[in-house]
Amino acid sequence: MADPREWISRVKAETPPDLWSEVQERTDSAPSGRVTSPALGGWPGRPAGPRHAALMTGVAAGILALMLVAVGLRSGPPGDEPPTPTPEPTPLVGVHRQLERALSDLWIAETNRFLLRSELEAAQDELTRIVEDAGATPTDAERRRIEAAQQAVDANARSLHAARAEVEHLRPGVEQLRELRAGLLPPPDAQVYPEVVTVRCTGDGEGGTHLSTPVVRARADGARVRVVNLFPNERAYFVVDGVVVHELPPATTADVVLPGRPSGDVEILCTYDEPPEFSRPSHPLWIS
Amino acid sequence: MTDASEIERVYREVGDRLWWALLAYTGDRELASDAVAEAFARAVGAADTIRDPAAWVWRVAFRVATASLRTPKPTGREAEESYELEEGAIDVIQALKRLPDRQRAVFILFYLDDQPTAWIAELLGMAPATVSVHLHRARRRLREILGDDDG
Numbered sequence: 459m460a461d462p463r464e465w466i467s468r469v470k471a472e473t474p475p476d477l478w479s480e481v482q483e484r485t486d487s488a489p490s491g492r493v494t495s496p497a498l499g500g501w502p503g504r505p506a507g508p509r510h511a512a513l514m515t516g517v518a519a520g521i522l523a524l525m526l527v528a529v530g531l532r533s534g535p536p537g538d539e540p541p542t543p544t545p546e547p548t549p550l551v552g553v554h555r556q557l558e559r560a561l562s563d564l565w566i567a568e569t570n571r572f573l574l575r576s577e578l579e580a581a582q583d584e585l586t587r588i589v590e591d592a593g594a595t596p597t598d599a600e601r602r603r604i605e606a607a608q609q610a611v612d613a614n615a616r617s618l619h620a621a622r623a624e625v626e627h628l629r630p631g632v633e634q635l636r637e638l639r640a641g642l643l644p645p646p647d648a649q650v651y652p653e654v655v656t657v658r659c660t661g662d663g664e665g666g667t668h669l670s671t672p673v674v675r676a677r678a679d680g681a682r683v684r685v686v687n688l689f690p691n692e693r694a695y696f697v698v699d700g701v702v703v704h705e706l707p708p709a710t711t712a713d714v715v716l717p718g719r720p721s722g723d724v725e726i727l728c729t730y731d732e733p734p735e736f737s738r739p740s741h742p743l744w745i746s
Numbered sequence: 747m748t749d750a751s752e753i754e755r756v757y758r759e760v761g762d763r764l765w766w767a768l769l770a771y772t773g774d775r776e777l778a779s780d781a782v783a784e785a786f787a788r789a790v791g792a793a794d795t796i797r798d799p800a801a802w803v804w805r806v807a808f809r810v811a812t813a814s815l816r817t818p819k820p821t822g823r824e825a826e827e828s829y830e831l832e833e834g835a836i837d838v839i840q841a842l843k844r845l846p847d848r849q850r851a852v853f854i855l856f857y858l859d860d861q862p863t864a865w866i867a868e869l870l871g872m873a874p875a876t877v878s879v880h881l882h883r884a885r886r887r888l889r890e891i892l893g894d895d896d897g
Contacts, residue, residue, distance in 0.1 A: 474765040484787035690871035
């Protein structure tokens with residue numbers, strides 16, 4: 459396979475039609491009161507052809523399914539929890555927020571590193587293929603292709619090196635903040651922290667885990683966690699100390715109780731359908 | 747906010763790129779055209795509520811195209827599609843068709859339209875890490891499909 463960019467660009471040999479008159483036609487024929495959200499789709503009251511009817515049925519079924527899942531998850535214990543308050547700023551909250559940001563940055567860098575490693579691998583495969591095709595006595599054209607492929611490998615290797623350096627640069631910062639945080643534990647003011655922690659599995663930043671509080675006060679039956687999967691098309695897995703304790707369909711919320719945990723730290727993480735080489739950094743939570 | 751003339755400006759700016767991406771995604775000129783026209787028509791109708799019309803249109807067009815792909819086609823459409831396409835594009839599109847929808851969408855947006863992974867992630871509603879994973883897998887799969895025949 460040639461360079462994917464060059465290869466897929468063949469599609470651009472096709473001449474796109476000018477569709478603006480078609481757009482206007484559809485606009486003019488639609489009744490007033492158009493949709494306001496891409497999630498809803500279709501025109502209100504518009505006569506639906508088979509394709510649009512299928513689309514609308516699919517969307518309606520999707521919304522219904524989403525509601526059922528959301529209700530089902532919410533109805534589980536302790537589904538009647540109010541939204542979790544953000545604790546008042548304390549030194550620990552300040553460090554927690556810095557640590558959350560640092561972990562998010564580290565994860566972005568890790569993701570970038572994975573992508574570049576994959577790019578380098580592809581470039582190396584390409585170089586090997588070209589060299590093998592050329593054999594012992596390459597023609598001038600083949601030599602030029604080998605040279606270009608080698609340059610692509612070198613460029614990718616340099617980018618990967620920079621991405622690795624970025625990860626190594628960020629790691630000590632995370633460790634320092636973890637140590638700073640450890641020095642503030644156990645919290646002398648545990649009563650100021652909420653009884654429910656909200657964990658957002660989110661794409662703000664670059665797909666991460668966000669904890670609303672550094673400390674959660676456990677009740678008699680355990681620590682309460684509200685997990686929110688903010689991705690509309692992504693299944694999330696809620697992981698505690700390396701074990702998946704709950705699986706969330708896209709765009710759902712789950713209330714989870716962690717029973718029998720002694721006072722102390724647990725490591726929290728949202729993860730997704732990813733290969734095992736994605737080692738996401740986890741977020742510490744103190745259960746009081 | 748936005749008005750209809752702004753939507754037309756966006757169409758002139760991104761319409762062709764969007765159409766190519768949808769052609770690669772669906773493998774069908776008619777579906778690509780339908781999705782583009784539908785998305786822009788909806789954008790005109792909802793113009794006063796849209797903050798970022800380009801992103802909005804991309805999102806809706808891919809959604810419309812995905813729904814169309816999942817609708818059964820009349821018999822004989824496959825042959826028509828190949829006949830309508832330029833020879834150079836046919837192999838590419840046939841290979842892409844063998845990828846799962848999301849892998850294909852990620853690959854196209856990244857390589858055909860040069861979009862950053864964060865933008866693709868937002869558009870498709872997935873984690874950026876997942877975009878990277880789809881990209882990685884798509885590339886591997888296409889290499890398997892195309893082998894050394896191409897290039």
